[in-house]
Amino acid sequence: MLASLKASWDWRGIALHFNSINMHSCGFSSLCELLTSCENGAGAVVVASGAAGTGKTKLLNDFAERVRESNSVLLTAGATLDERLLQFGLIDQFTHTPELTDLWHRALWPLGLDSPTVAPNNYRDTLKHTHIQVMRDLCASILELSKRNAVVICIDDLEHADDLSIFFLVYLARRIRHSPILIVLSTTNHAHGPHSQAIMEISRLPHFTRLEIPLLTESGAADLLAMRTGLAETRRFATAYQEISGGNSLLLTALAQDYLTAHRIGQELNESLPPVGDNYAKAISALAHRTEVIGKVAQGMAILGEHNTPSNASDLLSLDQEEVLRAITAMEEIGILGAGGFRNPVALSAVLGSLIAQERASLHQRAARILYGKGASSSIIAQHLVRAGAKVDEWGVVVLREAAERALQEDDPRSAVEFLDLAYDANWSGGEQTSIIALLADAEVRGNPSAAARRLKSLSSRLTSRTAGDSRVAHLVRKMLPLGLINEAVDILEGFDGRLDPQTIGELQAIHFWLSSSYPPALGEIPDHVRTASPPAGPPPISVEPKLRAAKALNDILRGVERDGAVRDAKQVLQSSSLADATFEHITSALMALIYADRIREVSRWCDFLIAESERRKAPAWQSAFYVLKAEALIRRGKLPAAERLTRKALALVPADGWGIRVGLPLSILLYAATAMGRHEEARGLLRIVVPDAMFQSRYGLHYLYARGRFFLSEGRLDAALRDFDSCSQLMTLWEIDAPSLVPWRAAVAAACIHSGNHARANEVIREQLVILGRGRSRVRGMSLRLLAATSSKETALNLLKESLDILRQCGDQLEVAHTLTALSRVYKDLGHSKKARTMALGGWHLAKNCQADPICEKLQPELERFNVDSSNRSRSIEGELETLSESERKVAELAAHGDSNREIAQKLYITVSTVEQHLTRVYRKLNIRRRSELPVDLHLGGL
Structure with a gap:
């Protein structure tokens, strides 16, 4: 049986069906008519051609069954690629019949053979008279056999037949016109080889017929899907499946099986994205490897991706371009390729999956070299280099660096890290080394600060010996400082010599300002020649000017120097800077400067914009930083729930261990909010989070100590609270950044003293703070006036609290307003103004409720009950x-x-x-x- 002889198709496990147009029936009818003519004495040669997978084998199998039902003699054979070099291999298959077997073996004896053997590559040069004699004898035997019964010879996949068998079929075809012999050959369109010439010769014969098996139309695809699945609903997927398969019957049948699998498991089915699975992948793999050349070209096209031109594939595979073009045309007709390359990603994966890892890596390496020579983009070449995974040469390092820079510009830090990792492992020059490490820092800080810290810690030793006057290294040092890599940063700075260009000097000045405001202890560790480097006359380089302006603005506000000018500079930096790796640090510095300058509403608006921009740019580290800065602004407006929510979102994006010394800020916000909302157990949990020791020597540590002290105070642990507030006092005084807007430690000390009954000390501390604050209407002044009122007479307290209320209302701090209203209620009650006391108590209760500040609500509840006010019935x-x-x-x-x-x-x-x-x-x-x-x-x- 032909089916048993076609072992190369058995693995598919797919039975082919035809559509309602029924090209199969048309072809079958045509063959049956030719069989009738043959039985009446008319010979014919038929070539059934079409793309692979369109049903030619099915047609021959069905026709063979029809022949068996007649009195005709059936001879069948199926060529396979593996037996292409087996001389007379195809003939050997169909001569295994009682009528021809003995003759065939006798014919082989003159050749010294008793079975087919592999032919030499130059068989045409060695074709002997004995070969021709074998063919003449076999032809005569078949002609003799046809005198008794009609003879039908069915040959499948002629393109894979050995040359001697093809030579014989042509020889036989020329001699059967007036004999009852029907030869039916199937072949794949665009297959190239000796059979092409044979078909051309056969097509000139007067008894030749061609049957073309076309690809299915959308209507035909719909019929096939419904027939194969037994589900009429599959017709609505015909458009998508026809596009995926190109109308190839084999692929459509495989897709029908994938649909049934998805249907059985209850997968949600989408008409625009129908299920495509393993059956389709297996069919693609089979069709792509029908010939060695098509298989190679398919693999080459898959490797090359969007650069899969015939020229590139020819160079990659070392094949003649005409050969590549024929293979591409065949794959387009088969339904593997479309106008834009592979018709479906599963097809691409199936072809790539046929390559072993070593082959794939080798092709990617070769593709990178070819595309580099043809001027392709660095991103494309870098992707090939990464997939190759081999150590790159100097040109590869340059390409990888350029690709990484482009990836960062396109907000793809993950790809940038991939490219730079490979470049880092190569043999590189000092200049490239610095650029690659700096870019790695930018890429990892943006996406994964924890990884960035580990990476920079391990890389820092490679920079200390070759960093003289390099602004890129200074930029890198600025990245390292907030991550807590203080010692490593200082070690790198010690490698700088006195030959510093203006750009580097500007970077170092920005670092000096940042350390002065954020990590003062490190200032004493910086080498003298670096710390005292002075820029040349004139403005700083344009690229470093915003960094200097922002760092200086933050430093000036904390030191009380030219506050108005510092605010103006911070605003200008924000207005003139687009969010990028090079600007992120000075943007955050400018925002912190505005926070400490009590420009809270402006900070909130800027953060909203920057959060949206960071999300669009897929930069979780940036996004989390702006979440926290907005949360700090919200805390200063008493919006505790919103601040807590934003901070937790920030820590979900970048866990605590990725913040370095800056972790003090988000933790202080959560601790402050938990304390104010009365969630003491939650606050205790926050205190168990491990923080770096270096944090306590930084500005961020001050936020943490202040929030922790407030928590201790809320629990009545006065000594512990005062220790934290005293630590703030000592550090801020030592560092000369004793700004109440940073952390109002004096107000906290005063509150602790009032709690302990030491009103004299509280009065002294709070008056000291008021002197520092001046007459400005700041939030801390409003808080201070309330605390001062607690140490004053009732009449004086009333005036102080009214002023406090007016200031705090203007600043918009709902929590502090609630505290002041609570104090006012108490004073009014003591002065006998019960109506006003009731009004203040009710207002304070509702504000505290809005802030979820339960301790204030609990304090006011007895007062409201005394006034017969039901706070639950809020208007x-x-x-x-x-x-x-x-x-x-x-x-x-x-x-x-x-x-x-x-x-x-x-x-x-x-x-x-x-x-x-x-x-x-x-x-x-x-x-x-x-x-x-x-x-x-x-x-x-x-x-x-």
Whole structure:
């Protein structure tokens, strides 16, 4: 049977079916008509051609079964690629019949053979008379056999037949026109070899017929899918599957099986992305390797990717370009390739999967070299080099570095790290070494700071001996410092000599300012010639100027130097800097400067923009940093839940061990928020997180110590709290950055003293802080006035608290306003103003509730109960209605809400009492309330 002889197709396990157009039936009918003519004495030669996988073998098998039902003699054979060099191998298959076997063996004896053997490559030169005699004898025997019964010879895959068998078939075809002999040959379109010439010769014969087996149309694909799966619903996938398969019946049948598999397991099916699985992959692999050349070209095209031109494939595979073009044409007709390359990623993977690792690596290495010679982009060449995995030459290092720079520009730090890892392992020059390590730092700091710290720690020793005057190394040092690699950074700086260019000097000055404000102890470790390097006259280089401006602005604000100018510089840096590896550090410095300058709303707006930009740029480290900076701004506005949420998002992107010494900031925010919200167990858990020792010698450590001290104070552990606050005092004084806006340690000490009853010490400390603050209306001043009130007489306290409330409302710190309202309630109660005490207590309770500051709510609850106020029945939210108030109405409402009489309001706003009454009437109507007591005390904060 032909099916048993076609072992090369058995592995597929796929039965072919045809569509409703039924080209199979048309071809089968044509062959049956020729069989009838043959049985009536008319010979014919038929060539059934088409792309591989279109059903030619199925057609021959079905026709062979039909022949067996007749009285005709059937001779079958199937050529295979493996037997291509076996001389007379194909003939040997169909002569294994009772009528021909003895004759065939007798014919081989003159050749000294009793079975087919491998022919020499130059068989044409060695074709002997005995070979021709064998063919003449066999031809005569078949012609003699046809005198008794019609003879049908079916040969599948003629393109794989050995040359002597092909020679014989042509010899026989010329002699059967008037004999009842039918020869049916199948061959694949565009296959190239001796059979091509044979078919050309046969096609000139008058008794020749060609049957073309076409690819299926979309309609045919729909019919086949429905027939193969038994599910009419598959018709809606015909468009997508026809595109994937190119109309190839074998591929469509494989896809139908993949569909059934997905259907059985309940996979969600999408018409635009139908299931493509293992059956399709196996069919692709078989079709791609029908010939050695097609298999090689398919592999070459898969390796080359978007650069899979015939020319490149020819160079890669060392094949003639015409041979490559024929293979590509064949694969396009088969349905493996389309206009844009492989029709489906699974097809590409299947072809690549046929290569062993060593072959694949070798091809990628060769492709890189070829594409480099043809001027392809560095990114494409670098991808091949990485996939090759071999050590690269000098040209490869340059390509990998350029590709890494481009990857970072395109926000792909992962690819940049891959390229640079390979370049790092190569033999390189000092200049390339510096560039590659600096780029590695940029790439890893952006995506994975933990990995960056480990990498820079291991690489730092390679930089210390060859860094004289290199600004790239200074840039690298700036990356290392926040990661806590202080000693390593100092070691590198010691390698600098006195020959420093302006760019490097500018970088070193920026480092000096950053250390001065953020890690002062390291200043004493920097070599004198580096610390004292002075720039030439004139402005600094453009590339380093924003770094200097931002670092100096932060330093100046913390030292109380030219505050207004520092704020202006910080704003200018933010307005002129696009987010990038080279700008990230000075952008964060500028934002911190604005935070310490109490420009909280501006910082929040900038952070919103930068968070969105970081997310778009796929830079988790940047995104997490801006989350934390916004959280710090929110903490200073009393928005505890929002600050906590953002900080946890930041730590989810970059865990605590990836922050270096900067971890003190996110942990301080969480600790401060947990303490203020009364979550003491959560705060204890935060204190168990291991932090680097170097953090406590940094500005970030001050934030941590202050937050930890506040937690200890909330638990009544006064000694522990005071130790932390004293540490802040000593360090900030020693480092000369004693700015209350950094951490208000004096306010914290005063609070601890008040808690312990030492009002005199509290009064002394808080007055000292007020002197430092001056007359500005800062958040810390508002806090300080409240604490000062706690050490003053009731009458003095009332005025201090009113001023505190006014300042804090203006600054927008809801938590501190709640604290001040609580203190005001207590003072009003002591002075006998129960109505105002009630108003303050209720306002403080609701603000604290908004902040989730449960300790304040718990403190105020007894007061509210004493006033018979049910705090749970909070009046409805009026935030949207507040927007309907005019500016004048809002000012009147604010003062009225805080207990001022109409006359007092008129005096403060320089208006008449009648005007006050008119404004209040409109306010009541707009807010839908009936009396003054229903005005929210947090009215001023409603729009924040």
